[in-house]
Amino acid sequence: MDAAAIVESPGFRFWRSSSPLFHRAAGERVYCFTSVFIPNGIRTTIRHRWLLYDERRGKWTVTSVVPFTISGGRSGGYRGLTYKQNVEPGRWRVIAESESGAALGIIDFRVVKGTPTETKRVRL
Numbered sequence: 223m224d225a226a227a228i229v230e231s232p233g234f235r236f237w238r239s240s241s242p243l244f245h246r247a248a249g250e251r252v253y254c255f256t257s258v259f260i261p262n263g264i265r266t267t268i269r270h271r272w273l274l275y276d277e278r279r280g281k282w283t284v285t286s287v288v289p290f291t292i293s294g295g296r297s298g299g300y301r302g303l304t305y306k307q308n309v310e311p312g313r314w315r316v317i318a319e320s321e322s323g324a325a326l327g328i329i330d331f332r333v334v335k336g337t338p339t340e341t342k343r344v345r346l
């Protein structure tokens with residue numbers, strides 16, 4: 223599961239193709255991609271639960287839950303993505319979860335306004 227990003231992941235996270243920092247231009251969408259392997263013949267729903275960290279209250283707030291249906295049997299697994307528009311800057315988390323609500327994967331990232339050149343020193 224990867225959040226779209228402009229800069230590459232640090233070398234010690236060789237399995238990740240994205241960065242925990244997303245530089246968002248005005249009007250740009252933020253995507254979350256999930257790959258799931260399920261047995262042949264199974265059809266189910268996966269959900270992406272999008273959360274934003276509320277710094278003032280010190281807790282995660284669900285901003286949306288986006289479901290998508292998958293069917294098993296594909297040798298490369300099933301890939302799905304969701305996106306959000308008008309994403310505000312801050313700490314974000316997307317949880318990929320099964321129909322029953324079990325977490326399948328979690329990605330944390332920070333959204334900042336502007337390009338990587340404009341936002342050189344941003345704390346994650």
